Amino acid sequence: xxxxxxxxxxxxxxxxxxxxxxxxxxxxxxxxxxxxxxxxxxxxxxxxxxxxxxxxxxxxxxxxxxxxxxxxxxxxxxxxxxxxxxxxxxxxxxxxxxxxxxxxxxxxxxxxxxxxxxxxxxxxxxxxxxxxxxxxxxxxxxxxxxxxxxxxxxxxxxxxxxxxxxxxxxxxxxxxxxxxxxxxxxxxxxxxxxxxxxxxxxxxxxxxxxxxxxxxxxxxxxxxxxxxxxxxxxxxxxxxxxxxxxxxxxxxxxxxxxxxxxxxxxxxxxxxxxxxxxxxxxxxxxxxxxxxxxxxxxxxxxxxxxxxxxxxxxxxxxxxxxxxxxxxxxxxxxxxxxxxxxxxxxxxxxxxxxxxxxxxxxxxxxxxxxxxxxxxxxxxxxxxxxxxxxxxxxxxxxxxxxxxxxxxxxxxxxxxxxxxxxxxxxxxxxxxxxxxxxxxxxxxxxxxxxxxxxxxxxxxxxxxxxxxxxxxxxxxxxxxxxxxxxxxxxxxxxxxxxxxxxxxxxxxxxxxxxxxxxxxxxxxxxxxxxxxxxxxxxxxxxxxxxxxxxxxxxxxxxxxxxxxxxxxxxxxxxxxxxxxxxxxxxxxxxxxxxxxxxxxxxxxxxxxxxxxxxxxxxxxxxxxxxxxxxxxxxxxxxxxxxxxxxxxxxxxxxxxxxxxxxxxxxxxxxxxxxxxxxxxxxxxxxxxxxxxxxxxxxxxxxxxxxxxxxxxxxxxxxxxxxxxxxxxxx
Amino acid sequence: xxxxxxxxxxxxxxxxxxxxxxxxxxxxxxxxxxxxxxxxxxxxxxxxxxxxxxxxxxxxxxxxxxxxxxxxxxxxxxxxxxxxxxxxxxxxxxxxxxxxxxxxxxxxxxxxxxxxxxxxx
Numbered sequence: 001x002x003x004x005x006x007x008x009x010x011x012x013x014x015x016x017x018x019x020x021x022x023x024x025x026x027x028x029x030x031x032x033x034x035x036x037x038x039x040x041x042x043x044x045x046x047x048x049x050x051x052x053x054x055x056x057x058x059x060x061x062x063x064x065x066x067x068x069x070x071x072x073x074x075x076x077x078x079x080x081x082x083x084x085x086x087x088x089x090x091x092x093x094x095x096x097x098x099x100x101x102x103x104x105x106x107x108x109x110x111x112x113x114x115x116x117x118x119x120x121x122x123x124x125x126x127x128x129x130x131x132x133x134x135x136x137x138x139x140x141x142x143x144x145x146x147x148x149x150x151x152x153x154x155x156x157x158x159x160x161x162x163x164x165x166x167x168x169x170x171x172x173x174x175x176x177x178x179x180x181x182x183x184x185x186x187x188x189x190x191x192x193x194x195x196x197x198x199x200x201x202x203x204x205x206x207x208x209x210x211x212x213x214x215x216x217x218x219x220x221x222x223x224x225x226x227x228x229x230x231x232x233x234x235x236x237x238x239x240x241x242x243x244x245x246x247x248x249x250x251x252x253x254x255x256x257x258x259x260x261x262x263x264x265x266x267x268x269x270x271x272x273x274x275x276x277x278x279x280x281x282x283x284x285x286x287x288x289x290x291x292x293x294x295x296x297x298x299x300x301x302x303x304x305x306x307x308x309x310x311x312x313x314x315x316x317x318x319x320x321x322x323x324x325x326x327x328x329x330x331x332x333x334x335x336x337x338x339x340x341x342x343x344x345x346x347x348x349x350x351x352x353x354x355x356x357x358x359x360x361x362x363x364x365x366x367x368x369x370x371x372x373x374x375x376x377x378x379x380x381x382x383x384x385x386x387x388x389x390x391x392x393x394x395x396x397x398x399x400x401x402x403x404x405x406x407x408x409x410x411x412x413x414x415x416x417x418x419x420x421x422x423x424x425x426x427x428x429x430x431x432x433x434x435x436x437x438x439x440x441x442x443x444x445x446x447x448x449x450x451x452x453x454x455x456x457x458x459x460x461x462x463x464x465x466x467x468x469x470x471x472x473x474x475x476x477x478x479x480x481x482x483x484x485x486x487x488x489x490x491x492x493x494x495x496x497x498x499x500x501x502x503x504x505x506x507x508x509x510x511x512x513x514x515x516x517x518x519x520x521x522x523x524x525x526x527x528x529x530x531x532x533x534x535x536x537x538x539x540x541x542x543x544x545x546x547x548x549x550x551x552x553x554x555x556x557x558x559x560x561x562x563x564x565x566x567x568x569x570x571x572x573x574x575x576x577x578x579x580x581x582x583x584x585x586x587x588x589x590x591x592x593x594x595x596x597x598x599x600x601x602x603x604x605x606x607x608x609x610x611x612x613x614x615x616x617x618x619x620x621x622x623x624x625x626x627x628x629x630x631x632x633x634x635x636x637x638x639x640x641x642x643x644x645x646x647x648x649x650x651x652x653x654x655x656x657x658x659x660x661x662x663x664x665x666x667x668x669x670x671x672x673x674x675x676x677x678x679x680x681x682x683x684x685x686x687x688x689x690x691x692x693x694x695x696x697x698x699x700x701x702x703x704x705x706x707x708x709x710x711x712x713x714x715x716x717x718x719x720x721x722x723x724x725x726x727x728x729x730x
Numbered sequence: 731x732x733x734x735x736x737x738x739x740x741x742x743x744x745x746x747x748x749x750x751x752x753x754x755x756x757x758x759x760x761x762x763x764x765x766x767x768x769x770x771x772x773x774x775x776x777x778x779x780x781x782x783x784x785x786x787x788x789x790x791x792x793x794x795x796x797x798x799x800x801x802x803x804x805x806x807x808x809x810x811x812x813x814x815x816x817x818x819x820x821x822x823x824x825x826x827x828x829x830x831x832x833x834x835x836x837x838x839x840x841x842x843x844x845x846x847x848x849x850x851x
Binding site: 293347350354358361362365369374375376377378379380381382385386389390498500575576578687689 | 749758759838
């Protein structure tokens with residue numbers, strides 16, 4: 001057994017043992033509890049060792065470890081070697097486990113709380129679930145022999161934002177096990193006063209980290225993927241959005257419960273379901289079940305039966321327990337008066353939950369319809385059509401809520417306070433109307449977004465004089481308003497045009513003059529940048545979108561160029577680059593170690609690299625060449641992929657000076673290759689097809705996200721202080 | 731008091747009905763080529779790409795390609811939009827759209843590359 005697997009087994013044993021001790025200590029035996037704590041520390045220690053070991057294997061390029069081979073290579077900078085850790089499934093499970101056990105350290109030393117033993121027992125069962133998956137599909141698995149080089153990191157993931165996105169999401173997932181465990185502990189003990197107080201900061205924390213992860217992911221998609229959007233309603237994205245929404249609903253539910261003693265059952269349900277939805281999302285995206293419906297879905301790792309087993313076990317146990325207790329559980333009635341804070345919050349919870357349900361149904365559509373008959377997917381308009389009215393309703397609620405007290409308020413007092421923001425919102429809406437917003441749904445969307453921002457701003461400033469922490473809610477809601485505005489302007493009012501840009505021929509788009517100047521590589525190894533000069537009055541810059549071949553993905557990749565301006569973004573996405581005007585040299589052969597001079601290149605054949613490629617019968621051979629040109633020296637590795645039925649695909653390599661080299665034939669037994677050089681005939685054939693879009697006010701969207709994060713951060717801070725000081729402020 | 735519940739439940743019901751309707755409307759079932767050709771609604775098809783029959787129309791920014799299903803039936807697909815990054819290397823392609831006058835007009839295409847997220851072992 002390798003060391004890493006040993007750590008995982010020890011961690012597993014520790015977790016089971018510790019969970020068992022915590023279960024025994026539920027009768028109130030303090031010494032057993034402290035033994036459980038010791039076992040927990042050991043468990044954490046082994047997860048730490050396993051995590052450090054995997055980092056170490058990445059940093060030392062231990063390619064015999066299959067996971068390290070699959071996601072990294074020697075040319076990766078330190079930063080991306082670290083993030084290779086969570087480039088694949090096994091690593092993310094380990095990251096999730098480690099974060100979970102780390103967060104648990106903050107739980108085990110709480111004193112004087114009757115839920116403690118059960119809390120830790122249930123919390124550990126969630127970690128045991130991850131450990132089972134890790135033991136089944138270990139990141140420490142070895143290959144039969146050690147490859148010289150790893151497959152490298154997916155170039156899409158070579159981005160600073162992608163370094164932080166997965167950890168943020170998994171911190172959120174890990175933290176959601178805490179309210180889950182608290183709710184179960186409360187249900188088992190049949191005591192419901194403490195769980196809401198103690199789990200509230202964790203709920204804020206989950207909302208913060210999951211939200212940050214979702215936002216970072218969206219920003220990354222916009223910046224890197226080049227389709228011009230930031231949210232595609234893909235199952236992988238939805239899988240994290242759904243539990244985020246239920247967490248937010250839960251947060252508001254608990255605020256209501258603390259103030260009004262209501263929603264007891266709903267809150268327990270939301271706490272349980274948020275975690276169960278994390279499991280379900282994991283199942284959807286990792287089982288391969290949606291493989292035909294998503295660009296992203298992970299391949300099946302053979303852990304499906306475990307995922308399904310745990311999902312059903314957790315669901316049956318937790319919801320069963322809730323059902324068993326529910327007859328006795330009764331909260332106070334809520335929402336007695338329409339013009340009161342609690343009624344509006346209640347509606348908010350309902351609509352946020354509704355949104356979660358709609359997305360859940362949409363994401364599960366292939367499974368639901370598959371059971372009923374033919375597996376079908378729902379397309380993106382489903383999400384947009386249903387969420388436009390939902391967002392309008394939420395905007396309406398958020399506009400009023402700052403002015404509503406917990407007690408009932410009369411229409412007269414309310415109308416006095418609300419008059420000013422209403423008038424300002426109307427003025428802004430008129431401006432929007434003049435600027436061309438004519439569709440009723442868009443207009444309403446804008447109107448309530450303005451209204452909610454202004455309403456919350458007013459109270460935010462009033463409260464700012466007191467304690468900063470008490471402004472958290474208003475701040476978050478202001479952020480929501482900004483985000484709404486930014487979403488609508490940048491998507492609903494985005495303009496885009498596709499242009500054919502022959503080299504050196506000026507074309508117009510949105511008042512800008514565009515000239516395609518050709519491509520440029522900074523070095524032979526570097527990807528090509530396509531240079532487009534963009535001019536409008538004094539505004540003059542060169543856009544550098546990219547189209548490049550990714551060895552890792554075996555695909556042409558695209559990277560947009562974004563010109564950020566205060567009021568709008570100019571988004572340049574390359575669609576097609578036609579440069580196939582080549583003259584091929586006579587094929588020539590080279591045996592291993594031999595050097596020939598062809599078309600001004602000194603080419604020496606060094607070695608073969610062979611490996612089975614992808615699934616079923618494909619095989620790939622590459623020739624490693626040393627190329628001398630003028631004073632430069634470089635390596636080039638053209639390749640052939642042998643497919644089934646004698647089909648082959650040639651993969652060319654770049655030569656210095658922009659020419660290409662192709663591998664024509666491989667004679668492995670004679671250690672010989674046949675190559676040909678393709679020289680560019682003339683530059684006139686070059687054509688770039690470019691999509692130019694304008695994204696108005698997209699900065700408001702990013703601003704909104706940042707403000708939401710700031711608000712959630714303050715919320716988490718405030719609630720954790722309250723939980724510590726045992727205060728119960730209204 | 732009662733009115734409030736009626737209104738509340740009414741609003742939620744309207745949403746659910748509305749959600750269910752848009753769900754049905756935007757549902758795109760997977761169908762075989764034969765069935766796709768007989769339907770005028772939005773559907774999803776999957777097929778193997780025929781590499782020789784791919785072209786990109788520079789004038790109209792349209793991507794033309796053909797798919798073959800396991801029975802050997804062929805389908806011409808027209809897609810107006812951004813060519814997916816890994817299009818050239820695709821073995822199988824999912825197209826979502828409608829069949830019209832001899833061609834499948836795709837609104838969306840998904841490229842199936844089996845090893846995108848998982849290593850080859």
